[in-house]
Amino acid sequence: MPFSSRLATFATLTLSVLALVAQSAPGLAADLPVVPTASTAIQLALPATVPTVTPPAPVAETPAVTPEQVEEQIAYPTLAAAVADQSIRSDDDQDLRCLAGAIYFESRGEPLAGQLAVAEVILNRTKSRRFGGSTCDVVTQKGQFSFVRGGRMPEAPSNDDWRTAMAVAKVAIKDAWESNASNALYFNHRRAGHANGVRVASIGNHVFYR
Numbered sequence: 001m002p003f004s005s006r007l008a009t010f011a012t013l014t015l016s017v018l019a020l021v022a023q024s025a026p027g028l029a030a031d032l033p034v035v036p037t038a039s040t041a042i043q044l045a046l047p048a049t050v051p052t053v054t055p056p057a058p059v060a061e062t063p064a065v066t067p068e069q070v071e072e073q074i075a076y077p078t079l080a081a082a083v084a085d086q087s088i089r090s091d092d093d094q095d096l097r098c099l100a101g102a103i104y105f106e107s108r109g110e111p112l113a114g115q116l117a118v119a120e121v122i123l124n125r126t127k128s129r130r131f132g133g134s135t136c137d138v139v140t141q142k143g144q145f146s147f148v149r150g151g152r153m154p155e156a157p158s159n160d161d162w163r164t165a166m167a168v169a170k171v172a173i174k175d176a177w178e179s180n181a182s183n184a185l186y187f188n189h190r191r192a193g194h195a196n197g198v199r200v201a202s203i204g205n206h207v208f209y210r
């Protein structure tokens with residue numbers, strides 16, 4: 001017999017005995033302790049309900065943002081502002097310096113938009129893989145740029161024009177400003193006449209084609 005059934009039977013017998021005692025000796029029954037009923041005894045025997053504890057939701061970690069990513073996320077009001085915001089370091093990599101060299105020797109003194117367009121041509125050629133696998137390969141490719149001699153780029157002087165060229169190169173690499181010649185692969189001087197390809201922009205003294 002289950003424990004709860006035995007407990008109920010015991011409680012019933014106890015109540016019956018008390019009833020007989022009460023009938024035979026009313027005064028004695030009043031002094032006896034109150035015996036819980038069967039249902040009360042069963043409830044006392046059952047364990048209390050344990051509340052369910054919900055664990056706290058995990059807190060997602062916010063990824064750290066590097067200074068380079070912060071620079072790339074800046075929306076500049078003008079191209080001049082983007083150029084002015086670039087920092088020039090002595091340890092900048094060689095591909096950046098090759099790109100700046102092409103900007104300097106091909107378009108120094110041109111409007112910033114024209115210098116950026118020259119940079120876009122170099123970068124687009126690098127991406128196409130038809131002109132070389134790196135920026136320096138593109139710039140020093142034989143027969144492409146007149147300032148290159150024997151596959152070598154001349155040393156640029158450390159002046160304001162060079163620093164501007166370096167800054168424009170960084171703007172182009174970061175894609176921090178949209179160029180009017182963003183898909184160009186060629187350019188020439190206005191005096192050189194029309195070149196093969198589709199004309200995409202004319203900026204300063206240069207015409208750009210794709």
